[in-house]
Amino acid sequence: xARIDRDLLxxxxxxxxxxxxxARSELLERRKLTAIREEELLYYPSGxxxxxxxxxxxxxxxxxxxxxxxxxxxxxxxxxxxxxxxGHVMDIVTELDPSFVQPYVFGAFxxxxxxxxxxxxxxxxxxxxxxxxxxxxxxxxxxxxxxVCRHDYVSASRYFTWASRMPDHExxxxxFAAFASxxxxxxxxxxxxxxxxxxxxxxxMQEVAKRELQRxxxx
Amino acid sequence: MSQERDDSRGRPSWNAEFLRQGPMQxxxxxxxxxxxxxRKVYRDPMTLKPFTAVEGVSLSLRRGxxxxxxxxxxxxxxxxxxxxxxxxxxxxxxIRIWGREPRDRAARTRLGYLPENPSFYDHxxxxxxxxxxxxxxxxxxxxxxxxxxxLLARLGLxxxxxxxxxxxxxxxxxxxxxxxxxxxxxxxxxxxxxxSGLDPIGRADVKQILREERRRGATVLMSSHVLAETxxxxxxxxxxxxxxxxxxxxxxxxxxxxxxxxxxxxxxxxDSVAERxxxxxxxxxxxxxxxxxxxxxxxxxxxxxxAFGQDNVFIHSVEPRRPSLEEHFVxxxxxxx
Amino acid sequence: xxxxxxxxxxxxxxxxxxxPLALGEGQKVVIDFGLAGSMMLATLLAVFLGSSLLxxxxxxxxxxxxxxxxxxxxxxxxxxFLGLWFTTAALLLAMAGILALVVTVGYxxxxxxxxxxxxxSAVELGIVTAVVxxxxxxTTPALTAFFGISAVVVGHFAEDLRYFASHGAPVVVRWxxxxxxxxxxxxxxxxxxxxxxxxxxxxxxxxLFATTYGGLYIIGLMVLAAAVFxxxxxx
Numbered sequence: 121x122a123r124i125d126r127d128l129l130x131x132x133x134x135x136x137x138x139x140x141x142x143a144r145s146e147l148l149e150r151r152k153l154t155a156i157r158e159e160e161l162l163y164y165p166s167g168x169x170x171x172x173x174x175x176x177x178x179x180x181x182x183x184x185x186x187x188x189x190x191x192x193x194x195x196x197x198x199x200x201x202x203x204x205x206x207g208h209v210m211d212i213v214t215e216l217d218p219s220f221v222q223p224y225v226f227g228a229f230x231x232x233x234x235x236x237x238x239x240x241x242x243x244x245x246x247x248x249x250x251x252x253x254x255x256x257x258x259x260x261x262x263x264x265x266x267x268v269c270r271h272d273y274v275s276a277s278r279y280f281t282w283a284s285r286m287p288d289h290e291x292x293x294x295x296f297a298a299f300a301s302x303x304x305x306x307x308x309x310x311x312x313x314x315x316x317x318x319x320x321x322x323x324x325m326q327e328v329a330k331r332e333l334q335r336x337x338x339x
Numbered sequence: 340m341s342q343e344r345d346d347s348r349g350r351p352s353w354n355a356e357f358l359r360q361g362p363m364q365x366x367x368x369x370x371x372x373x374x375x376x377x378r379k380v381y382r383d384p385m386t387l388k389p390f391t392a393v394e395g396v397s398l399s400l401r402r403g404x405x406x407x408x409x410x411x412x413x414x415x416x417x418x419x420x421x422x423x424x425x426x427x428x429x430x431x432x433x434i435r436i437w438g439r440e441p442r443d444r445a446a447r448t449r450l451g452y453l454p455e456n457p458s459f460y461d462h463x464x465x466x467x468x469x470x471x472x473x474x475x476x477x478x479x480x481x482x483x484x485x486x487x488x489x490l491l492a493r494l495g496l497x498x499x500x501x502x503x504x505x506x507x508x509x510x511x512x513x514x515x516x517x518x519x520x521x522x523x524x525x526x527x528x529x530x531x532x533x534x535s536g537l538d539p540i541g542r543a544d545v546k547q548i549l550r551e552e553r554r555r556g557a558t559v560l561m562s563s564h565v566l567a568e569t570x571x572x573x574x575x576x577x578x579x580x581x582x583x584x585x586x587x588x589x590x591x592x593x594x595x596x597x598x599x600x601x602x603x604x605x606x607x608x609x610d611s612v613a614e615r616x617x618x619x620x621x622x623x624x625x626x627x628x629x630x631x632x633x634x635x636x637x638x639x640x641x642x643x644x645x646a647f648g649q650d651n652v653f654i655h656s657v658e659p660r661r662p663s664l665e666e667h668f669v670x671x672x673x674x675x676x
Numbered sequence: 677x678x679x680x681x682x683x684x685x686x687x688x689x690x691x692x693x694x695x696p697l698a699l700g701e702g703q704k705v706v707i708d709f710g711l712a713g714s715m716m717l718a719t720l721l722a723v724f725l726g727s728s729l730l731x732x733x734x735x736x737x738x739x740x741x742x743x744x745x746x747x748x749x750x751x752x753x754x755x756x757f758l759g760l761w762f763t764t765a766a767l768l769l770a771m772a773g774i775l776a777l778v779v780t781v782g783y784x785x786x787x788x789x790x791x792x793x794x795x796x797s798a799v800e801l802g803i804v805t806a807v808v809x810x811x812x813x814x815t816t817p818a819l820t821a822f823f824g825i826s827a828v829v830v831g832h833f834a835e836d837l838r839y840f841a842s843h844g845a846p847v848v849v850r851w852x853x854x855x856x857x858x859x860x861x862x863x864x865x866x867x868x869x870x871x872x873x874x875x876x877x878x879x880x881x882x883x884l885f886a887t888t889y890g891g892l893y894i895i896g897l898m899v900l901a902a903a904v905f906x907x908x909x910x911x
Binding site for chain 3: 175176178191323
């Protein structure tokens with residue numbers, strides 16, 4: 121037992137040294153320009169190599185990339201509101217874990233809504249739909265983007281209907297499918313959609329929703 | 340061979356049958372342990388240079404004897420023992436234990452082994468280790484426990500049964516080693532340096548135990564360099580040197596029954612005489628003010644005594660000394676080198 | 677025991693710290709990291725405990741008095757293997773239990789699917805243990821650890837190796853790679869962590885196939901290890 125304690129003590133000592141070193145370098149890092157820090161994101165390999173590197177821990181690696189991506193978004197929201205690399209990061213996440221739905225949704229949302237790159241957002245979501253053919257959420261989000269960003273109500277309606285036919289969908293999907301096809305007033309519909317995001321989206325999406333609702337004259 | 344006649348009813352008598360089969364073969368009992376021209380050559384893994392550890396060793400153990408395998412360090416005793424136990428394989432030659440191969444499981448159920456400088460799982464207690472050994476012999480828990488208790492008591496470890504082995508001293512480990520070697524009441528005991536690490540009392544205990552085992556009918560093969568004790572314990576010995584058997588036989592036979600030399604202790608011997616005796620080839624030592632002269636030959640002894648008598652040298656004692664096994668051993672080794 | 681405590685603690689702290697950062701995906705992150713962490717820990721334990729398995733016995737010479745007893749060399753080796761496998765697998769299972777507990781307490785639902793994945797991981801662990809036992813029967817602890825880790829890496833790469841080799845490589849290389857490919861353990865078969873985290877249970881056919889494949893592979897490795905160990909001499 122004494123031998124194990126000694127090893128443990130050494131291990132703890134080394135661990136604390138490591139963490140101290142890591143904390144110091146982290147502090148040093150923060151003083152550098154944000155741009156330099158992000159070069160690391162560019163070095164994330166893409167495609168087949170990513171899965172190989174994860175070596176059996178793909179979903180955990182996807183989570184790590186996801187967390188990094190959120191961090192990236194959060195930082196840029198506070199600074200320059202430019203999210204150039206978000207597509208790349210979300211590509212990595214979904215390459216590692218194709219059934220991880222949230223990255224498709226969030227990535228597309230940011231690209232379409234914040235960067236005004238709707239086409240790229242739709243591409244991402246469509247990839248997600250191919251990997252998860254029975255997922256209602258992805259179809260719904262495609263419809264959402266068509267409605268709000270491209271004002272393409274026909275396509276929106278088509279995707280909402282598709283989503284309503286998928287298993288385990290939320291009840292509001294059918295309502296939107298119905299309204300979109302009735303074209304019950306652009307603004308009214310848009311307000312409802314944004315209110316839905318406010319109710320169900322993550323905190324970043326909620327903030328965007330609040331902003332949009334304000335713009336549309338609500339509250 | 341004359342044929343017995345058939346009996347009165349015309350059927351062959353049992354004698355005829357018996358004679359027809361010919362004389363019965365005499366059934367010889369299997370030797371307990373037999374080594375025949377055993378050779379072990381090791382190859383250095385780096386240089387591939389061969390090193391002969393054991394060369395042409397042959398011996399055969401008789402039931403109920405204590406056999407000593409003697410030799411200086413590196414003579415090949417441990418290597419030979421390892422080959423007997425199946426821990427190493429002879430390069431050539433044959434080893435049989437009760438007529439079976441060393442790796443044969445059945446042979447090893449009747450065997451007890453104590454390695455040199457033994458080491459046992461030190462996170463276990465003495466009792467736990469013996470219970471493990473018992474299970475390896477399929478002894479059954481109750482028997483195993485009973486024998487373990489008896490052996491621990493016999494080896495003076497009665498109160499140490501629950502102590503973890505890492506807290507054992509070298510002597511205690513050695514004694515536990517003997518316990519585990521005796522647990523299965525073996526018919527053949529193979530002990531590599533059984534006395535090492537023991538104090539004189541411990542050694543006397545072990546000698547006693549080995550004698551008891553011999554009385555029980557067990558056969559013992561032991562290697563040792565503590566020759567003084569081996570002498571009184573072993574029936575036969577083999578002296579190994581650089582892998583070869585220099586001598587093998589009964590201790591008495593090897594040492595010769597004759598008296599080797601006499602030790603004459605005198606007082607008042609002038610230095611000049613002592614010097615002269617030395618140049619003549621006698622060993623002369625001074626011990627506690629007295630001179631001790633070693634004389635090798637009967638005739639020489641008589642001459643010296645008469646000379647001392649004439650010169651009024653006070654003769655304190657005359658002691659015949661038989662060569663000890665140690666002395667014989669050293670001389671044998673030296674003459675072989 | 678200590679390891680389990682540390683794992684549970686790390687998991688709790690980690691989940692508290694990371695969950696809010698994950699934008700609602702906290703449960704997924706905790707399960708992912710929990711499964712990944714526990715498997716990595718169990719694998720590393722198997723490799724590092726196993727690498728000195730036989731070496732320690734040889735160095736301390738505890739093995740001499742044991743092998744002189746009526747025991748087959750194979751029995752001894754098998755005993756070492758089973759002991760190591762059960763220890764690491766039990767640890768893995770315990771960590772999975774802690775994970776399930778943390779998730780249940782934190783998110784209200786019990787992720788039963790992880791136990792299927794853990795079952796397959798236990799078989800994978802068996803293969804890694806067998807590789808380690810094989811190498812420890814004839815080389816040093818350092819090399820054994822190296823080969824153990826390599827086996828894990830290569831095992832996950834098996835598919836990719838074949839893919840890379842089949843493209844534009846000369847026929848000989850391709851042939852060699854094909855044979856090496858078949859000989860390697862295809863550890864991706866045992867990876868159901870992705871399924872588990874999305875709540876999907878492992879299909880029975882896959883479970884059966886994987887267990888059989890794993891079992892056969894382990895037996896193969898142990899037979900090889902026994903053959904090597906039988907010839908082993910002790911100086």
